[in-house]
Amino acid sequence: MEESDGEDMTETPELPLEIIIYILSFLHASDRKEASLVCHSWYIASQDHCFQKNATFCFPASASSLELVRGLARRSNCSLRISQLDGFSVSRSLLLEVGLCLGSRVESLALPGSSITEASLLSLLPRLTSLRRLDLSGLDSLFMSGAFLSREEHRQQVRSALCGLEELDLSDLRYLSDLTFNRLTWCTPRLRRLSLAGCHIAFEFDPYQGCPVGAVEDSSALLSLRNLKKLLMEQKSTLIALDLSRTSITPESLRTIAQVQDLVLKELYLQGCKELTDYSMEILVKHQPGLLKLDISSCTELTSRSVDAVARGLKSLTHLSLSRNWKITEKGLADQLSVASLRSLDVSECLHVSGTEMVKGLKGSGAGRARLETLSLKSCTYIQMCSVLLHPMANTDV
Known part of the structure; x- marks a missing residue:
């Protein structure tokens, strides 16, 4: 073996x-990404769970996902999005593993595209004692029979675990009943x-009983305005966001919701509610003046x-969506x-908006002008780009 000319051939441990x-914990995310290219060891270190904040782990119900679930046990908390669950043994084994390995660590759970039993x-x-967000949207298999949580012992167990739940998504459920x-x-x-977007809610008339909603006690066939109002009254001290998009809510029903005593909403989503009128909007802003986000696209x-x-x-509104409201003009x-x-404004596909009045608003001075961060003018076919003075900090989608 030849000796080098005075060089030390000892490898650095x-x-x-x-x-x-x-070491990587002292770096910003962008610098940590660059450091991960040094070698395989540094790449592995950069992927450590301590650097993954607000991460959601998405995986299907399969045998290979079992090892992933076991690996997540190192994390102090996690968010899960598990798809393709069904009533077969693989899905049951996976959910059992989630409960045993992660249990109190799960903060958010979504089950899209599943037919879970x-x-x-x-x-x-009952094992998810730290759950804060639960997404059951589209899980018709749970509600089709009407027997979900019908047993008192099951309700007590679930309530014990979910008493701290903050967000519940029940959107697009066809069989949700009172x-x-x-x-x-x-x-x-x-x-x-709370999200009830796309749910079949009977706001005015019960098609099954042939009478106004509220004249019959709790229905096993549909969800009524009476029961929704009851929930708002019971949880008015905590509830701040409500999504009723793509429902058949009427002007009078919106008025009923807006006037629930001591209910102070910060966010309201009414996208695609085609029966709402200008009068219903006037009533809404009168009784819910503290709204920060409003979607009436x-x-x-x-x-x-x-x-x-x-x-x-x-006067405290930060986000407003008026998208695809074809009757809205510059006024x-x-x-x-x-x-x-105001920080975000969406007037995309508002066909009668040209930008003339927006110039006046954006030219305001001092406190009398919105400091927009996002402005969407997508498909506003008559917009006069040469005349619209965009706010220097606005992220504009044209």
């Missing part, structure tokens, strides 16, 4: 993984956010009268852009 992780879900939920809705929300007494009966009402009544947009708190 590799640093322990824990030391590399500690009640027995499988009830074997898991009975199942009441059982489930009894288990979640401190909700802050695709409410095709609304006109610029609604924009005027929002500009006058919601009122200047006043809307004088709301100093």
Whole structure:
């Protein structure tokens, strides 16, 4: 073996993984990404769970996902999105593993594209004692029979685990009824956010009983306005966000919700509620003046009268979506852009918006001008780009 000319051929010992992780912890995310290219060890260290904040782990119900679940046991908390669950043994084994290995570590759970059984879900939920967000959207298999949470012992177990749940997504459930809705929300007494988007809610008339909603006690076939109002009254001290998008809510029903005593909503989503009128918007802003986020996109009966009402009544508004409201014109947009708190405005596909009034609002000075961060003018075919003076900090989608 030839000797080198005075060079030391001794290899530098590799640093322990824990030391590399500690070193990387002093770097910003962009610098840590660059450091991960140094070598394989540094790449492995950069992928440590301590650097993964607010990460959601998405995986299907399969045998190979079992090892992933076991690996997540190192994390102090995690968010899961498990798809393709069914009633077969692989899904049951996976949910059992989630309950045993992660249990109190799971903060968020979503089960998209699944046909999960009640027995499988009830074997898991009582173990998720730290759950803050639960997404059951589209899980018709749970609610089709109407027997979900019908047993008192199951309700007690689920309530014990979910008493701290803050967000519940029940959107796009065709078979949600008064009975199942009441059982489930009894288990979640401190909700802050509730989504019923796309649900079949009987706001005015019960098609099964042939009478006005509310004349019959809890229905096993549909969800009624009476029961929704009951929930809002019970949880008014915590509930701040409500999503009723793509429902058949009527002006009178919106008025009923807005006037629930001591209910103070911060976010309201009414996308695609085609029966709403300008009058209903005026009532809404009168009784819910503290709204910060309002989505009234695709409410095709609304006109610029609604924009005027929002500009006058919601002085703390930060996000407003008027997208695809074809009757809205320039009128009122200047006043809307004088709301100093406004940060995001979406007027995409508002065909009669040219930008003239927006210029006046954006030219305002001092406190009398919105400091927009995002502005969407997508498909506004008559927009005059040469005349629209965009806010220097705005992220504009044209």
